[in-house]
Amino acid sequence: MRGVKERAASTGPLTPLAPLPPGRARPARRGLWPYVLIAPAVAGMVYLLVYPLLRAVLISLQDFGLRQLIMGEAEFVGLRNYETLLGDPRFWEVVRRTFVFMVLCVVLILVISTLVAVMVERLGRFGRTAVLSALVLAWAMPVVAATTVFQWLFHSEFGIVNWLLTGIGFESFDRYPWFANGPAAFAILVTLIVWQSVPFAAVTLYSALTTVPAELYESARLDGATDRKIFTAITFPMIRPIFMLVLSLEVIWTFKAFVQIWVMTRGGPGDATTILPVYAVQTALSSQRYDLGSAASMVTVVLMSGVLVLYFRQMFKQEDELK
Template sequence: MAISTVNPGLRRAAKGPRRNLAPLWLLSPAGIVLLAVLVAPIIYLVVTSFTDYDQRTLYTGAYDSVGIANYLSLFTDPDFWWSLIRTVLFTAAMVAGSIVIGTGVSHLLTRLSTVMRYVVTIVLIFAWGMPNVASSLVWKWLFQPGYGVMNWFLTQLHVFGDMTNVDWSNNAFLSYASIWMLIVWQAVPFIALTLYAAETQIPTELKEAVRLDGASEWGVYKTITLTFLKPTLLLVTILSVIWDYNVFNQIWLVSQGGPDDATSTLGVFTFTTAFVGFHLGQGAAISVVTTLILLILTVFYIRNLIRSGEDL
């Protein structure tokens, strides 16, 4: 009888690498949690959007399938389209303001002394760490008619006249202005600190070389700094779009979508439809459409982010 002299290790190698299941076992607890808190609610949301789930269902548990009736009703509702337009425009304004101011603050941090840089960083962290519900309520108090600090300050400037009794929440433009300032104030710290961390990694010799070629400081910033910051800028932009697109707390606490639904974005429109009018099936349909729109925007930005990383 012939005895095989082939090494068992070589025999296994010939069959191919053995798959190690240890990483899958280590990731399984996190995967189960994600399925429970993310995937399952999304599935339930989609299923609910095809039903007439309403206030009666909350008490009896009874509901009927309505097919795509909720979506047809939604796409023929002018209030939905107006809220979508307001959301897109307001998101663009908030993202633009946050990115521009955050970029300026991040560059300012590179020019400050060590002590001042630490002071500004601590202030930014405190502003970023404040809960948005608490900051929204304080913000609303600042603009209250009669005793609001901002109204008093603007009156003292003698530029806008007497602003003491102006109610910002009863004016569409002023409501947007106050909410815009609040959200930009909350967003700037993260953007500024993230861009500052990226800017400190730019090789200084590249900047010096451009300066030796006669470029101004703006030329150095535009040619070198912004080029290296492009991937980070795209990253904070996509995050800002996601956050600002879903803004609800600040708008609801400051103006509750008023006056006359002038500040009713998709978040407010969804809330009032589902939890004020108790049309939960319709509210679920709005949420599904909102998520799909945001997913499309996210895919677009991620594709550009990957391309920008490959170009560097």
């Protein structure tokens, strides 16, 4: 300690930097180097996200079929594709089914995820580690692999679901064709989407629960508050920003669900599991009408953005009222 003081005394007192002469500015410490570092990421994002979006918008305004795809020289037709699309009764039925699908999935995901997160918070160290590990493993499973597993689970002849139901006395489920029944196929897809989405939402909400101070819980219990009252008055207001973030992400992911439906049912039977992304691909591939498919994709983006804008507007309005 004495040596440190002696070295500090020998160096003398610290003097401030001399002021710059008038008319001179300090040289910038940051030049173009930070922008150079992020330029590849920005360029990749523009190429992979912005360019396809702009290209889809352009195709939706053209007469773009198989011939134009091969030969080029597409004719600009303005909003004619959108008029054709909006005049199709099947399109509006698909829109209705899409919103029903989204609401069912998002509500189930948030309810189950919240219950799982609360349960994990109250478990011991071993139980918490086991449940979180299981959630991460389920979340890490590839989408196509999980969809294939569900296909085998509900297979009419070799599926374990039919085997279990028949074994406990439900003889009507012997070789029951789940994917030939519209409501049954729709319910299986909802179950699949929920099963794949709950791990992320549950882990995220559990992380938010760990930030709530324990002193608030102790004070509430001393005042005689029940667990339900504690959750509604303390826990949920504290984790509300993260909850809203999870809600927004689940709305986006559910609204654009495509791979699971396309691998499992391709929108069938009939149109029972056809939602907007599947409808757009069907329209583009069935008759090579890429212009109508792009128009359907743009309508999907607009509808999804509208839902999020209305939701955030209502959320910010409630926050302003609470201030």
